[in-house]
Amino acid sequence: GENVEQHPSTLSVQEGDSAVIKCTYSDSASNYFPWYKQELGKGPQLIIDIRSNVGEKKDQRIAVTLNKTAKHFSLHITETQPEDSAVYFCAAMAIGFKTIFGAGTRLFVKA
């Protein structure tokens, strides 16, 4: 069946450094790739997304890249801050169909 692999499972960075989380998807029909941030005691919150007709998208300190040929997509956080500490989930879907999530990356940003 369809699956999304996410790496690393845990990531620890120093405040101000960059963090990169990588995902690989299996379903070639996937055309929408959202990223979610889950803080303690809360549900996942959409932070950025990218569609298959775009290779890169940026929103302030967050950027996503997509390589459709390789079925890879990545989340890049620059100038990390302690409040970026959370669990991040990547996901892939064919629009109109169910969302397949990765297993999550726990990001620690050390002050």
Place this chain on the structure above:
Amino acid sequence: EAGVTQFPSHSVIEKGQTVTLRCDPISGHDNLYWYRRVMGKEIKFLLHFVKESKQDESGMPNNRFLAERTGGTYSTLKVQPAELEDSGVYFCASSRDRGALSGTFGSGTRLTVV
């Protein structure tokens, strides 16, 4: 607008008992989704309602799980009888458009079966 509300936030039950989780979606959102995350694993799709109809229930683990959305408003997910492997966090999400492109998640219900 109020967000997606789930309750209870936590539930601890014994194996064999019944538990009912509730989700109140954002008003006007016809699409409602249930997901589950078992410790350290991915968030897995359970099912999708469009109004009161089950659009896709391919993720439901087995017939011990029953989801309803009478009247197309709030939804319940009942587990009967609960087993140890049912433990996890159950999330509900709702969206105006199909596919949760703009889906908003609730805070989840942490279910522990002992």
